[in-house]
Amino acid sequence: MRKLKVGMISFAHGHAHSYLSSLLALPNVEIVGIADEESGRVEAVVSKHGIPYFADYRELLKTDAEAVVICSENVNHAQHVIDSAQAGKHVMCEKPLGISVAEMERMIAVCETNGVQLMTAFPCRYLASVANAKKAVEKGEIGEIVAIKGTNRGSMPGGWFTEPSLSGGGALLDHTVHVMDLMNWFIGSKVTDVYAYSATLFHEGLKVDDAGMIHVKFANGSFGVLDTSWSRPKSFPTWGDVTMEIIGTKGQLSVDGFAQSNELYSDATGKGVLSFWGDSMDHYMVVAFVEAILEGKAVPISGTDGLRSAEVALAGYESVKLGQPVSI
DSSP: OOOEEEEEEOOOSTHHHHHHHHHHHOTTEEEEEEEOSSGGGTHHHHHHHTOOEESSHHHHTTSSOSEEEEOOOGGGHHHHHHHHHHTTOEEEEESSSOSSHHHHHHHHHHHHHTTOOEEEEOGGGGSHHHHHHHHHHHTTTTOSEEEEEEEEEEEOOOGGGGOHHHHSSSHHHHTHHHHHHHHHHHHOSOEEEEEEEEEOOSSTTOSSOOEEEEEEEETTSOEEEEEEEEEEOTTOSSSOOOEEEEEESSOEEEEETTOSEEEEEOTTTSSEEEEEOSOOHHHHHHHHHHHHHHHTOOOSSBHHHHHHHHHHHHHHHHHHHHTSOEEO
């Protein structure tokens, strides 16, 4: 069995731990190294699994890794992707793909020039309810989509996410991109107009927004609205809630991404706990990336998909600044 040699760049984003677990579970993957300038973030995992450690990601790029998984701070995505592509490595990059349209366009172009694939990490496409809803839409069960109302409301992540110089934005950027990608995927048309609201309502003294509402119009005439916030308390059991109400000309679909769960109430823990029993969306996404590279197929979620999602959030910030809709 041929194994794909994979390296990981940065564990700044918590999803890196889930991706690592999935990679370790795959018999057709060999992890050749983990790079992180902050050794403390990866010391435990490299020690536990005996994985080579690199303080400088450029040293990892000199190895025989065929692909890399990038989970760095948002502001570093562009440089990490570009350097990886120029080293001939295929890339899966954490969302949002970038913090400006110009840098995302360059990331995509450099990957194309160097003949490597760029995949944006949007695991929500692999939630069972989302996948089944997509199949229903493709079969025409609700007709043509007229509008989608979505939510992605979670708890404030803290750390570098709240530093504009590292994150590029707050909740409007962080929580728009996941469900916006699903809207783009379901509707299959480009967003042309964006009107948004954002503010800091739930966490006093925060440097970035923690609440937002974004409205979009698609080229085919469909509409979307998304409630995107860090409005849930620290004890909220997931990073977001990922719901959609999809209105079609022949019917309606309701999607709850994390409904496959049990609610556990225990005096020992002192609070309710959401026990998710559904399949791991991260695992299926990692499997899809690995299989695409090994089989020479196009990755299922492209860099352009990442651009189309993030550009909506960025246009949302412009709309907030101007107080009116903006075109993209």
